[in-house]
Amino acid sequence: MGRVAEPAPEASVRPLPAAAGLGGSVQVRHVDAGSCNGCEIEIGQAFSPVYDVERHGVRLVASPRHADVLTVTGPVTVNMAGPLRKTYEAMPEPRLVVAVGDCARDCGMFADGYGVLGPVSDVVPVDVQVPGCPPEPAAIASALRGLTGR
Structure with missing residues (x-):
């Protein structure tokens, strides 16, 4: 039967100048800064056999010391x-940050919550934003694929 996967989504993000130093593949560390877990489910689907972003050179890693890209979901809570x-500072340069979902971009439905500090860009510099509540796996795959320069 062969490989069962959807066609590769078109990269919606132009390769960033910093991405040129990543060598065509990116290692991703993920941080949930206070989300409802909807975006994590969609990120998981982006790495599933259907969307399979690993075939485009994107791989999840367990340590920020091995990561080129930091994906962050949710509004940043006071405790996160x-x-x-610290996760951002532990990453080697060049490093890129992707804010995944509306909450990471502008706090979404959690804006003005008592435990919410603010969007991701208030804590670490953000290079790419993926809109949506939650964003579709194809949009996440497209954004990550754009970082590989492919």
């Missing part, structure tokens, strides 16, 4: 600001 900053 420090760990998010």
Whole structure:
């Protein structure tokens, strides 16, 4: 039967100048800064056999010391600001940050919550934003694929 997968989504993000130093593949570390878990489910689907972003050179890693890209979901809560900053600082340069979902971009439905510090861009610099609540796996795959320069 062969490989059962959807066609590769078109890259909606132009390769960033910093991505040129990544060598055509990216290692991704993910941080949930306070999300409802909807975006994590969609990120998981982007790495599933259907969307299979690994075939485009994108791989999840367990340590920020091995990562080129940091994906962040959810609004940054007061308790997650420090760990998010430390994760970002532990990454080698060049490093890129992808804010996944509306909450990561502008706090979404959690704006003005008592435990919410603010969007990801208030804590670490953001290079790419993926809109949606939650964004579709194809949009996440497209954004990550755009970072590989492919």
